[in-house]
Amino acid sequence: MKIKLGVLAAAIPLALTTLTGCDMTDNGSDVPSAGTSTSSDAADKVEGVSSGIYELIGVKGKTSDSRATVTECAGKDPDKYFRVLHPWSFTPAAPDDLEVAMERLRAALPKRGWKIVEYGPDTSKNKNLRLTADNDTKKASVHIVQMAKDNPPMLSVDVVSGCYQVPEGQQVEHF
Numbered sequence: 001m002k003i004k005l006g007v008l009a010a011a012i013p014l015a016l017t018t019l020t021g022c023d024m025t026d027n028g029s030d031v032p033s034a035g036t037s038t039s040s041d042a043a044d045k046v047e048g049v050s051s052g053i054y055e056l057i058g059v060k061g062k063t064s065d066s067r068a069t070v071t072e073c074a075g076k077d078p079d080k081y082f083r084v085l086h087p088w089s090f091t092p093a094a095p096d097d098l099e100v101a102m103e104r105l106r107a108a109l110p111k112r113g114w115k116i117v118e119y120g121p122d123t124s125k126n127k128n129l130r131l132t133a134d135n136d137t138k139k140a141s142v143h144i145v146q147m148a149k150d151n152p153p154m155l156s157v158d159v160v161s162g163c164y165q166v167p168e169g170q171q172v173e174h175f
Helices: 005-018 039-057 099-113
Strands: 031-035 059-064 069-071 081-092 115-121 129-135 140-149 152-161 163-164
Touching: 005 039, 039 069, 039 081, 039 099, 039 140, 039 152, 081 099, 099 115, 099 140, 099 152
Parallel strands: 031 163
Antiparallel strands: 059 081, 069 081, 081 152, 081 163, 115 129, 129 140, 140 152
16 A cells, blocks of 8 residues: 555654654653664664554554654754654555544553553544554654545554664664
């Protein structure tokens, strides 16, 4: 399945600016610290977090084929600090399962260590249902948008890490 370009273009800046509310250790910036890691190890970790979220959906459907990407930590040296963003979408096999999937996520995420920090309709004309949750242990946030009026209806999911620092003597790999 292809991700709609407009959805992705809107989702990435939104994810990078709004998913900074974790209660993780803060090193003086708005983005919480996620510790030390190489870019590829951090991307694997974030994709693993995405897989765990997918498992919570609990209905049949298809996911987009997307990979994690490395982004900058605002105000920090881009050769030493980075964040990982993994945007993907889920399209249920039956359109009626979209609401079921979102409700399962809302119920299951807190049981898995996620703190829901936002839940409700957005201000778009479609009044898409949005859910934002933070997980201090995983050092990640997730932003999920239920796009019920899209054709096909789908969930847009953005998982984003806190700000990592590469190990001493290494540089950030951008991909």
